[in-house]
Amino acid sequence: MTNIILLGPPGAGKGTQAGMLVEERNMIQLSTGDMLREAKDSGTEMGKIVADVMARGDLVTDEIVIGLIREKLQGDKAGGFIFDGFPRTLAQADALGELMAEQGETLDHVIELQVNDEVLVERIVGRAAEAVAAGGTARADDNAESLKIRLMAYYKQTSPLIGYYHAKGMLKGVDGLGTMDGVKADIAGVLDA
Ligand code: B4P
Helix, strand or coil: CCCEEEECCCCCCHHHHHHHHHHHHCCEEEEHHHHHHHHHHCCCHHHHHHHHHHHHCCCCCHHHHHHHHHHHHCCCCCCCEEEECCCCCHHHHHHHHHHHHHCCCCCCEEEEEECCHHHHHHHHHHHHHHHHHCCCCCCCCCCHHHHHHHHHHHHHHHCHHHHHHHHCCCEEEEECCCCHHHHHHHHHHHHHC
């Protein structure tokens, strides 16, 4: 069993790569973004609280996301967990360490997907356009204004995790600029080393 974190800015490919790992390695994807969107769409009290924060591009409170992850860690572990978009703050990283220890689990790798801002913007704008072209609606936060705030939140609140996990000897950088299959192969190289 392998437990990993996928770290990277919005549009780096975390959700995309996590989906492929689920298919190929029977791992469990824990995407806090997906969990929060689910809560929002089902109109729960928590969903109502987070909807505006997410649409704006800000981070939801640590308390809420840590609560979501705590609950999921009690469930099926299959081939291991992929933490996708969690942790996003140092407080979340500390909490994850504690929760994993409580479960008798360890974190094996923290994979940082490296992509420059220009490509991130292109991908997010592309995803929004694709959703509309397919007759649907774009994600509420996939617009230029929210993306600016999401990137600021990433550099200010999430990027310190790179040093945090580097100091623990767990960080592996992967170039996220290649094709989806190319990035997948590089991640496999880390996991199978
Ligand atoms: P997320 O759902 O995590 O959104 P994201 O960072 O944009 O990642 P996503 O997985 O969707 O995109 P991906 O890079 O795979 O978070 C949304 C919001 O939820 C946050 O802003 C925050 O408000 C809240 N939230 C979530 N977790 C939180 C936490 N822990 N604490 C507090 N708040 C939290 O893909 C993007 C696009 O790129 C796709 O269209 C994809 O097809 C394309 N793409 C991917 N890889 C590619 C490649 N190699 N080549 C070309 N295109 C590629």
